[in-house]
Amino acid sequence: MFFHMLRQSFLEGRKRKILAAVTVALAATLITTLFTISLDVGDKMAREMKSYGSNIRVVPKSEAVPLRIGGVDYNPLKGRDYLDEADLPKMKDIFWRNNIVGLAPTLRTPVRLGEEKAVSLIGTYFDKPMPLPDDPDYRTGVRQTSGFWSVDGAWPQDDASDQALVGVTLAGRLGLTKGATVSVVDEATGTSRSFTVSGLLTTGGVEDDAVVVPLAVVQEMAGLAGKVAEVEISALTIPENELSTKARRDTEKLSTAEYDTWYCTAYVSSIAHQIEEAVVNASARPIWQVAAGEGAVIGKIQALLLVVGLAAFVSAAMGVSSMMNTTITERAREIGLMKALGAAGGEIYLLFLGEAVIVGGIGGLVGWGLGLGLAQGVGLMVFGSTVTIAWVSGPLVVLVSIAMALAGSALPARAITALMPVEVLHGRR
Amino acid sequence: MTLRLLVKSLLGPTSKIGVALASLAVGAAVVSALTSLYLDISIKMSEELRAFGANFMVAPLAGEAEAGAPPTVRGMATERLEAAIASVPADRLVGASPYLYGLVRLDLGNAVMVGVDFPGLRRLSPYWQVEGSWIGVAFDDRNAMIGRRLAESMALKVGDGVTLLNRAEGQQTRVTIKGIIDAGDQEDDQIFVALPLAQRLLGLAGRADFAMLSVVAQGPEADALAATMTREFPDVSARPIRKISQSDGQILGKIDGLMALVAATILVITTLCVNATLTAMVARRTPEIGLQKALGADNRAIVAQVLAETTLICLVGVVLGLVIGYGLAQVLGQAVFNAWVTFRPVVIPLTLGVSLVAALIAAVLPVRGAVRVAPARVLRGE
Numbered sequence: 068m069f070f071h072m073l074r075q076s077f078l079e080g081r082k083r084k085i086l087a088a089v090t091v092a093l094a095a096t097l098i099t100t101l102f103t104i105s106l107d108v109g110d111k112m113a114r115e116m117k118s119y120g121s122n123i124r125v126v127p128k129s130e131a132v133p134l135r136i137g138g139v140d141y142n143p144l145k146g147r148d149y150l151d152e153a154d155l156p157k158m159k160d161i162f163w164r165n166n167i168v169g170l171a172p173t174l175r176t177p178v179r180l181g182e183e184k185a186v187s188l189i190g191t192y193f194d195k196p197m198p199l200p201d202d203p204d205y206r207t208g209v210r211q212t213s214g215f216w217s218v219d220g221a222w223p224q225d226d227a228s229d230q231a232l233v234g235v236t237l238a239g240r241l242g243l244t245k246g247a248t249v250s251v252v253d254e255a256t257g258t259s260r261s262f263t264v265s266g267l268l269t270t271g272g273v274e275d276d277a278v279v280v281p282l283a284v285v286q287e288m289a290g291l292a293g294k295v296a297e298v299e300i301s302a303l304t305i306p307e308n309e310l311s312t313k314a315r316r317d318t319e320k321l322s323t324a325e326y327d328t329w330y331c332t333a334y335v336s337s338i339a340h341q342i343e344e345a346v347v348n349a350s351a352r353p354i355w356q357v358a359a360g361e362g363a364v365i366g367k368i369q370a371l372l373l374v375v376g377l378a379a380f381v382s383a384a385m386g387v388s389s390m391m392n393t394t395i396t397e398r399a400r401e402i403g404l405m406k407a408l409g410a411a412g413g414e415i416y417l418l419f420l421g422e423a424v425i426v427g428g429i430g431g432l433v434g435w436g437l438g439l440g441l442a443q444g445v446g447l448m449v450f451g452s453t454v455t456i457a458w459v460s461g462p463l464v465v466l467v468s469i470a471m472a473l474a475g476s477a478l479p480a481r482a483i484t485a486l487m488p489v490e491v492l493h494g495r496r
Numbered sequence: 497m498t499l500r501l502l503v504k505s506l507l508g509p510t511s512k513i514g515v516a517l518a519s520l521a522v523g524a525a526v527v528s529a530l531t532s533l534y535l536d537i538s539i540k541m542s543e544e545l546r547a548f549g550a551n552f553m554v555a556p557l558a559g560e561a562e563a564g565a566p567p568t569v570r571g572m573a574t575e576r577l578e579a580a581i582a583s584v585p586a587d588r589l590v591g592a593s594p595y596l597y598g599l600v601r602l603d604l605g606n607a608v609m610v611g612v613d614f615p616g617l618r619r620l621s622p623y624w625q626v627e628g629s630w631i632g633v634a635f636d637d638r639n640a641m642i643g644r645r646l647a648e649s650m651a652l653k654v655g656d657g658v659t660l661l662n663r664a665e666g667q668q669t670r671v672t673i674k675g676i677i678d679a680g681d682q683e684d685d686q687i688f689v690a691l692p693l694a695q696r697l698l699g700l701a702g703r704a705d706f707a708m709l710s711v712v713a714q715g716p717e718a719d720a721l722a723a724t725m726t727r728e729f730p731d732v733s734a735r736p737i738r739k740i741s742q743s744d745g746q747i748l749g750k751i752d753g754l755m756a757l758v759a760a761t762i763l764v765i766t767t768l769c770v771n772a773t774l775t776a777m778v779a780r781r782t783p784e785i786g787l788q789k790a791l792g793a794d795n796r797a798i799v800a801q802v803l804a805e806t807t808l809i810c811l812v813g814v815v816l817g818l819v820i821g822y823g824l825a826q827v828l829g830q831a832v833f834n835a836w837v838t839f840r841p842v843v844i845p846l847t848l849g850v851s852l853v854a855a856l857i858a859a860v861l862p863v864r865g866a867v868r869v870a871p872a873r874v875l876r877g878e
Contacts, residue, residue: 101758108754115750118743119548124680215739271553271738315625315678354680359623360548367544368751370832371537375530375758378824382526386519449753 073421084426087472090390091430092437095468099438099460101376104445107454108372112365113303115450117168118214121299122357123339125150125158128350149174149294152282154346156199158300159207161341166303166333169211172295174285178251180278181241187277188251190285195225212301213270220245220266225281231262234275238267251278258288300342300351304335306362311336384471391426391475395419399483406488419480423472431468435461517813520851524817528847529824530759532837540833541751542712542744546590550620551718551740554580554725555706557733571596571705572731574691580729581707584721588712591619594704596694600687601661604650608686609660611694611704614641620710621679628654628675637693639674643684647676660689665699715745790871802863803856810855814848821847 127148152172159167171192178188192208199205208225209216223230233243243249243264250261268274286292311334314321318340321329329337335358339351353359402415439456446454556572574594581592593616600609614631631639640660642652652658652673661668671693677683695701713721718736725734736742785798822839829837 104754104758112747112750115747116743118746120739120743213739215742217738217742269738271736271741316627352678352680352684355623355625355678356549356621356681358680359625360545363547363622364541364544364747367541367832368754371755372758374828374831375533375755378526378529378828382522385522445754445757449750449757 073418073425084422087387087390087426088430088433090387091427091468091472092434094384094387094471095431095434095464096437096441097379097434098376098467099435099464100441100445101372101379102460102464103439103442103454103457105369105372105376106457107446109305109365109369110303111446111450111452111454112368113305113361114168116357116361116364117211117301117303119357119360120215120354121169121171121212121301122304122335122354122361123300123302123342123351124354125298125300125342125346125349125351126296128348147296148348149291149296150298150346150349152286152293152295154349155295155298156197157345158298158342158349159197159199159205161338161345162331163302163333163338163341166338168301168303169207170298170300171207171209171212172282172298174282174289174291174294174296175277176285176289177254178278178288179254180237180249180251183237183241185254186237186251187273188253188285188288189274189277189279190282191279192282193222193225212299215270216274217269218266219269220264223265223279223281226283227281228260228284228287229262230265230280232266232268232279233264234277234279235267235269236275237277238264243267249278253288256288256290258290260284260288298349299354302335302338303333304338304358304361305333306366307334307336307359310334384474387468387471388475391423391472392479395476395479395483402483403488406484412484415484416480419476420473423476424469427469427472428465430472431465434468435464438464516809517816520810520813520855521816521820523854524814524847524851525821525824527850528818528821528843529828531843531846532822532825532840533828534755534759535840535842536829536837537755538748538752539712540829540835541748542714543590544833545714545744545747546710546712547622548740548744549623550591550708550710551713551737551744552709552711552722552734553706553737554709554732554734557731571700571703573702574704575702576729576731577704577707580725580732580734581709583725583728584709584711590710590712591616592707592709593617593620594691594707596691596698596700596704598662598694598698598700600697601663602650602658602687607646607650609694609697610686610688611691611698612688613691614688617688620708621683623679624683625678626675627678628673631674631690634690635692636690637669638671640671641675641677641688642673643686644676644678645684646687647673652676660687660697662697662699665697667697667699669693669697714741714748717745786871795867798867799863802859806855806859807852810851811848814851817851818844818847 127150150172155170155172158170161167174190175187176190177185180186194206194208194210196204196206210222218232219235220232223232231249233249238244241249245264245266247264248261249264250259252259262278262280268279282295286294310325310329311332313325314329314334315336318326318329330340331337335353339353342351343349405415406412439460442454442456446452554577577594581589584592593613594611596611598609598611599606601607613634614636615634618630626641628641631641640658642650647653650658654673654676656673657670658673659668659670671689677688689697691704695703711718711721713736718741722734722736726732788798821843825837829835
């Protein structure tokens with residue numbers, strides 16, 4: 068009997084039911100879209116934040132106190148410690164290897180350039196192939212780690228030994244342009260070399276006053292084959308929290324469980340820790356300017372999406388509820404008749420709730436499908452990449468939709484079942 | 497007559513005006529709150545991005561220092577730097593500090609000493625991880641802050657005393673380490689003292705090498721600011737720090753895009769929800785319309801009546817919604833940015849427009865149905 072009544076009600080009031088289901092579906096679309104995007108936005112924004120440059124710096128553990136003022140080195144090169152270039156792949160072979168977006172080593176040596184003394188000659192990777200056991204095509208260099216470097220002209224080839232980038236400030240002072248030739252003399256070893264200026268480099272940092280060439284060239288000129296002075300690593304990390312702050316103060320004080328959680332979470336501090344474990348004489352430190360800044364901003368964006376999502380959710384829920392409310396109050400007469408024919412209040416109540424579950428369920432499913440599509444659209448438009456789908460959103464959204472429909476039905480249904488059949492049938496309510 | 501019909505239909509017993517009004521008001525509230533928030537987001541996020549530190553540098557014009565000047569008058573007068581800093585609008589300037597570098601001998605070896613304005617530095621470097629505490633005042637000449645690596649190599653802890661000695665000038669002083677800095681950058685190898693102390697130790701009274709600024713401006717905006725400052729102060733070179741200012745612009749673009757899309761999605765869906773309610777409301781009045789037609793109302797009169805009704809409800813709903821929405825925007829602003837959201841008049845016509853369009857679209861379908869109503873059938877109760 069119950070199912071018969073349910074079917075009847077759907078067949079009779081088809082149009083209204085469809086309208087209600089469409090409303091639920093729209094709300095569900097909205098919820099799915101926001102949910103999917105907010106889950107992925109941290110990761111997506113972390114990738115965008117890579118434009119601020121690398122967030123971990125690796126230097127030799129026993130490096131003497133560097134006396135560097137404004138990019139000029141006051142310490143002699145002799146007796147300094149270096150990292151081995153051969154150790155670089157190990158840094159990409161840690162637990163969080165997939166979070167390491169790129170790495171770029173540097174080695175600098177003071178050179179004379181015409182009249183100018185103590186100009187930094189910086190050697191680095193631009194976009195160099197660095198085959199790894201599980202990724203033979205891996206390429207890395209400053210073009211990945213320092214997205215803010217801007218080159219007017221062409222980037223040098225990593226295997227060419229006669230191309231160089233010249234910082235804009237230096238170039239302006241010496242009147243150098245693209246295609247000019249510069250010759251430099253190493254102040255310590257006396258080796259000289261000449262380069263073709265392939266492009267002018269603007270970074271807003273010390274590189275503006277320096278000459279940047281492939282790493283191998285500097286190693287050869289300074290007589291430091293296979294050595295690098297420091298490595299900048301760009302890693303995808305999650306914002307710091309209490310646990311990582313505790314770990315940063317003293318790893319020893321963590322309990323075993325806390326240590327495991329910390330170690331297996333992509334905090335900038337735990338990634339730095341794992342790099343130190345992988346390379347024996349390395350000291351890896353977060354560049355807090357980038358690491359902490361990222362955390363602050365990503366946290367804000369997530370909070371923003373969350374509150375916007377909540378506001379939208381409330382308004383959608385109200386829309387659905389009022390819709391259900393309307394469809395039920397309209398059927399007062401029908402209900403009066405049912406009661407007059409002997410239906411108990413509970414049965415009628417159940418009938419409405421059953422309807423709400425069906426309408427909510429169908430609307431939720433349709434809305435979920437639409438929402439996934441919409442989320443992909445947003446991802447492609449804003450970030451140029453697809454959004455990862457969290458399948459848990461499916462049951463979640465359907466449940467929420469049913470709850471919204473039920474919430475909208477419960478109150479009016481109760482009010483109506485309480486009516487006297489006579490009053491309703493007579494047209495007085 | 498029309499007026500009476502209107503009043504009657506809006507206040508009559510069968511009208512469910514409350515429901516429609518509520519849903520329109522909620523819709524308008526969300527529209528206006530989101531619009532307010534969206535209009536403010538660029539400036540708010542830009543302030544958040546200041547967590548990345550200084551994005552602007554003001555230095556003496558290159559070459560001035562070398563122009564035959566003795567080393568004792570290196571850098572430039574701090575008054576000139578301060579005047580240049582003061583030319584940045586106060587509501588745009590987050591923090592600023594002059595920097596004066598010099599080599600000093602500590603107990604265990606040489607180190608780079610930096611003279612700074614501590615209150616300004618604190619706002620420039622919110623990302624510093626400090627053990628111990630910050631130095632709060634600009635003229636503290638008994639305390640210093642030291643970089644983590646320098647502290648480790650000199651075996652210094654918070655609370656230790658250390659002597660700063662400058663042989664060339666024959667100046668020395670003893671300071672207490674108040675905080676150890678973890679920045680992950682060159683600051684880890686430097687020791688920071690108050691600017692007046694550094695000037696005295698280095699024999700460079702009233703001078704500084706350059707100043708760093710944290711300004712709410714990104715990309716082209718920062719370039720424009722630099723150009724203005726260089727024009728006003730011909731003896732300084734002002735330039736944005738590309739790493740920060742350029743990236744700020746890029747990130748803000750993404751956030752703007754994301755918010756615009758999310759807001760658009762929400763607007764469309766809220767509109768449709770309001771729509772559904774209104775559709776149901778008009779549809780319910782079919783019998784009444786039938787009766788009116790039977791009594792001689794023509795189609796045009798009925799259309800006009802439904803539209804006038806919708807508009808009236810919409811107006812009331814929007815007024816309610818604007819009030820609620822303003823409150824909602826403040827709640828959102830406080831929740832996310834701990835700041836009030838500015839009220840912008842443009843929100844009013846925008847919300848009104850969106851809501852009216854939504855309501856009128858909602859009215860079109862049922863009105864079409866209503867004019868087709870055959871009075872006889874309706875009156876018979878079909």
